[in-house]
Amino acid sequence: MYFELLKEWCDALLNLQVREIKRKEIYGGIMCPSCARIHGRCGDTIYPLMFMTSKTGEVKYMEAAKLLFDWTENMVRPDGSYNNDTNSDWKGITVFAAIQLGEALYYHSDLLDSVTRQRWLRRFRISVDYLHDNIERIGGNINYPVTCAAAMSIAYKLLRLEKYAIKAKKLAKEALHYFTEDGLLYGEGKPQDGTTAKGCRPVDLGYNVEESLPGLITYALYMEDEEVLNIAAKSMETHLSFMLSDGAWDNSWGTRNNKWSYWGSRTSDGCQAGYGLLAEHNPIFAEAVYRNTLLLKECTHEGLLHGGPMYHSAGEPPCVHHTFCHAKAIAIMLEHGICPKSSVMLPRETALGVTHFPSIHVSLAAKEEWRMTISDYDFEYSEEGHATGGAITLLWNKRFGPICVGTMGKYYLVEPNNMQLPMYTKDICLTPRIETCTGETYYRNINDKAARVEYQDEDNITFHTKGKLVDGKQNGTDPFDLEYIMTEDAVELRGSVDAEHAVFYLPIISASTDTVKQDSENCYIVTSARGELILKADHPIRVKGGFDKKIPLDQEEAVAQDITRVFNPVSGFEAVVFYLKLETGKKFRLKIQIKPAALSY
Numbered sequence: 068m069y070f071e072l073l074k075e076w077c078d079a080l081l082n083l084q085v086r087e088i089k090r091k092e093i094y095g096g097i098m099c100p101s102c103a104r105i106h107g108r109c110g111d112t113i114y115p116l117m118f119m120t121s122k123t124g125e126v127k128y129m130e131a132a133k134l135l136f137d138w139t140e141n142m143v144r145p146d147g148s149y150n151n152d153t154n155s156d157w158k159g160i161t162v163f164a165a166i167q168l169g170e171a172l173y174y175h176s177d178l179l180d181s182v183t184r185q186r187w188l189r190r191f192r193i194s195v196d197y198l199h200d201n202i203e204r205i206g207g208n209i210n211y212p213v214t215c216a217a218a219m220s221i222a223y224k225l226l227r228l229e230k231y232a233i234k235a236k237k238l239a240k241e242a243l244h245y246f247t248e249d250g251l252l253y254g255e256g257k258p259q260d261g262t263t264a265k266g267c268r269p270v271d272l273g274y275n276v277e278e279s280l281p282g283l284i285t286y287a288l289y290m291e292d293e294e295v296l297n298i299a300a301k302s303m304e305t306h307l308s309f310m311l312s313d314g315a316w317d318n319s320w321g322t323r324n325n326k327w328s329y330w331g332s333r334t335s336d337g338c339q340a341g342y343g344l345l346a347e348h349n350p351i352f353a354e355a356v357y358r359n360t361l362l363l364k365e366c367t368h369e370g371l372l373h374g375g376p377m378y379h380s381a382g383e384p385p386c387v388h389h390t391f392c393h394a395k396a397i398a399i400m401l402e403h404g405i406c407p408k409s410s411v412m413l414p415r416e417t418a419l420g421v422t423h424f425p426s427i428h429v430s431l432a433a434k435e436e437w438r439m440t441i442s443d444y445d446f447e448y449s450e451e452g453h454a455t456g457g458a459i460t461l462l463w464n465k466r467f468g469p470i471c472v473g474t475m476g477k478y479y480l481v482e483p484n485n486m487q488l489p490m491y492t493k494d495i496c497l498t499p500r501i502e503t504c505t506g507e508t509y510y511r512n513i514n515d516k517a518a519r520v521e522y523q524d525e526d527n528i529t530f531h532t533k534g535k536l537v538d539g540k541q542n543g544t545d546p547f548d549l550e551y552i553m554t555e556d557a558v559e560l561r562g563s564v565d566a567e568h569a570v571f572y573l574p575i576i577s578a579s580t581d582t583v584k585q586d587s588e589n590c591y592i593v594t595s596a597r598g599e600l601i602l603k604a605d606h607p608i609r610v611k612g613g614f615d616k617k618i619p620l621d622q623e624e625a626v627a628q629d630i631t632r633v634f635n636p637v638s639g640f641e642a643v644v645f646y647l648k649l650e651t652g653k654k655f656r657l658k659i660q661i662k663p664a665a666l667s668y
Contacts, residue, residue: 069406070122072364073397076390077119079370080112081131083387092141095134097391100371101384101487107152108160108334109387110139114167115394117175118402129178132171136187139164143190147197152484159207162214163336165194166285167395169221174402188225195222199234209254210274210335213242214282220289232290239286239295242279246298247426250305252279256322256448263445264517268426270446271321273332276306281341281396288344300345304414307355308431311438311463312416314358319460319473319638320429320442324453325481328374329469329638330362334388334485337363337396344400346407351414353407356400360407363393366639374487375639376469380578382616383634386487420524429460430520432528435555436465436661441530442473445516451476451539454498456515457532459551462499462558467597467661469576473498474637476514476539487636491614495635497574497642501547501649503536503566510536510543510566517541528553536566545569557660569649572611573657574633574642575600583610583630583643591645599662604647606655611644 083098085105096105097112116132119125142150142164149164151157168191176184195218202215219235222228245254247268254260256269280303287296309317316338318327326333339356346353366372368379372389400406418433427446432439440461442454452475454460460473474497480486489495500513512518518534530551537543545566552559562571577583581595588607593600602608614633632641647655 068364069360069397069401072360072367073115073394073401074119074123075367075370076372076394077112077115077128080387080390080394081127082370084131084134086134091137093138095138097135097387099387101386105138105153106388106484107142107150107155108163109391110135110142111163111167111395112391113139114171115391115398117171117178118398120178121175133183136190140190147193148201149194155484158201159205159211161194161198162202162211162218165191165198165218166214166221168194169218169225170399170402173221173225191222192226195219195226195231199230202238208256208269208274209242209245209252209259210279210282212238213279216242217282217285217289220286224289235286235290236292239283239290239292242283243295243298246302249424249426250302251275251424251426252302253426256446261446265428265443265445266425267428267444267446269322269448270427271323271332271448272306272309272316272318273321273327274323274335276303276316276338276341277331277335277396280306281336281338281344284341284344299341300349303342303345304349304351307351307414308418308422310355310358310413310415312358312413312465313468314355314360314362315469316359317440317461319440320427320444320453322446322448322453324473324637325449325475325486327474327637328389329376329472329640330359330366331393333374333386334392337393339393339400340396343396343405343407344403346400346405350411354409354411354413356407357409358413360397373639374636377576377578377634377641378639380580381489381632381634381641383487383489383636388485421522421528423522428520430522430530432522432530432553434528434553437553437558438463439551439553439558440473441520441522441532441551443516443518443520443532447516449481451514452481454500454513456512456518456534457520457530457549458513459499462659464661466663467595467600469638469640470600470659471497471499471574472576472638472640473513474635476509476511478635478637489634489636490616491633495614495633496572497576497633497635497638497640499560499571499573501536501549501562501564501569501571503545503569508538510538510545512536512547512549512564514539514541536564536569557658559656559658561654561656563652563654564649565652567651569651571647571649571655571657573602573645573647575602575645576640577632577643578641579632593643601660601662602645602657603660604655604657606647606649606657609646609648611646
């Protein structure tokens with residue numbers, strides 16, 4: 068599976084490499100079908116292409132790698148650093164350019180002629196010298212100094228200069244101060260060591276498991292640092308608490324939720340680069356790699372990895388970032404001859420009750436086939452960048468899969484070069500929520516960083532959250548009260564709000580291929596190949612529509628749909644937006660049940 072998937076990705080990237088236009092600014096770059104541009108980091112494909120050359124003997128991969136190297140010279144600045152993109156002067160990305168080029172040279176320099184080899188080595192040396200002297204001044208989040216430790220360790224192995232080993236050890240040892248008491252790596256926020264009113268630290272699951280922890284593992288293995296290896300591996304076990312049985316990473320709550328893709332994060336490399344390298348020593352790590360790679364395969368269409376499970380059904384094109392970043396992670400795992408297989412169950416499959424993480428104010432609930440994530444995490448990376456307020460940021464069922472996911476309250480391009488703009492952007496929040504609107508300002512429970520959550524873990528699991536409906540700047544006074552009750556066969560939501568014209572929104576994950584029917588005024592049924600989701604309430608249930616999509620010029624009119632769906636790039640799902648109109652101070656009740664698909668013989 069691993070090699071076949073990597074080859075599929077590399078072949079698709081080759082088909083997007085610009086060869087017809089000979090201008091040096093364009094020639095050899097990889098064109099992105101979503102962003103209609105050449106991403107500055109597409110040179111990261113060089114290493115997986117070199118790996119493919121070594122395994123297949125096919126010259127096309129080597130030729131493509133050389134063209135890519137020449138194109139990346141357009142991104143180099145006079146000081147030896149790399150631009151993040153053609154219109155972005157962020158220099159921290161030099162770390163990843165150096166890592167992939169260093170690995171290409173370390174493992175496969177024998178494939179290069181002497182002139183090319185010396186030219187690539189010179190560029191590598193210039194890049195790592197820049198990082199050696201400037202990484203502390205570059206700034207950014209914790210992922211940069213941590214992965215720079217990996218870059219320095221590769222530089223030491225390749226160039227055998229002691230200064231790189233010293234720098235690598237310094238950066239790695241400093242990173243050991245950035246682990247919370249509950250085992251999570253923090254630093255994905257500003258300031259890196261910041262603490263909120265609730266005592267929370269800046270943590271992002273996607274960046275941790277796909278970039279930072281793999282960087283520490285790379286350093287530890289190259290430099291044979293047992294202390295760092297043991298601490299990083301232990302933290303990786305903790306992070307696995309958030310992996311679902313379908314291989315997804317539950318980053319529904321992270322500081323950089325804006326880049327959450329159900330399988331990981333938008334521009335990071337993949338868990339295979341860390342968990343994969345230790346897969347032969349820990350069966351849980353092997354299982355995580357196997358499950359996650361299966362999910363990557365399921366999200367691959369026409370050779371390119373899409374940013375979530377429903378990009379394809381929603382008609383949203385894939386950004387090539389996903390493909391070339393994750394190609395690196397699988398290539399380094401295969402480089403070491405590691406091909407993990409399924410053998411054990413994941414921690415979240417066997418979990419029971421509630422697991423609470425004080426450093427992020429996130430709770431994971433598990434009962435029978437239900438999994439739920441509740442967050443009142445108050446470290447904000449960007450305004451309305453992730454749901455808080457005691458929100459349900461994930462509701463998942465073993466038979467049905469994802470039911471609800473937490474997204475940005477307001478979708479906007481926090482990182483314009485690293486995020487996609489979908490066809491429809493207004494009101495696409497997928498987090499279940501109570502909401503009022505004045506003009507164009509939304510007041511929501513999921514914005515309230517001061518909300519408090521309590522839970523009981525008895526026969527049923529019950530969460531109770533209280534707070535206020537506030538906007539992104541924390542303005543608002545209307546109090547809300549919400550309760551979530553998880554039983555063996557259902558999840559029930561109850562609540563009330565002291566506000567006029569309030570609405571409770573419940574977006575339910577549903578691909579365009581699913582069927583949705585109204586059974587009664589207070590009941591809807593969503594049917595997919597996975598089974599039936601039954602939604603019942605004590606109020607009339609309505610469906611929100613009006614999610615505009617582009618109509619091709621050769622199509623006379625839009626195809627009418629009884630049930631329209633909204634798509635959100637965060638996590639990458641389509642959803643039907645159900646809602647209840649609420650009365651001031653009056654409680655509502657809504658129940659979600661799953662009926663498995665009928666067996667066919």
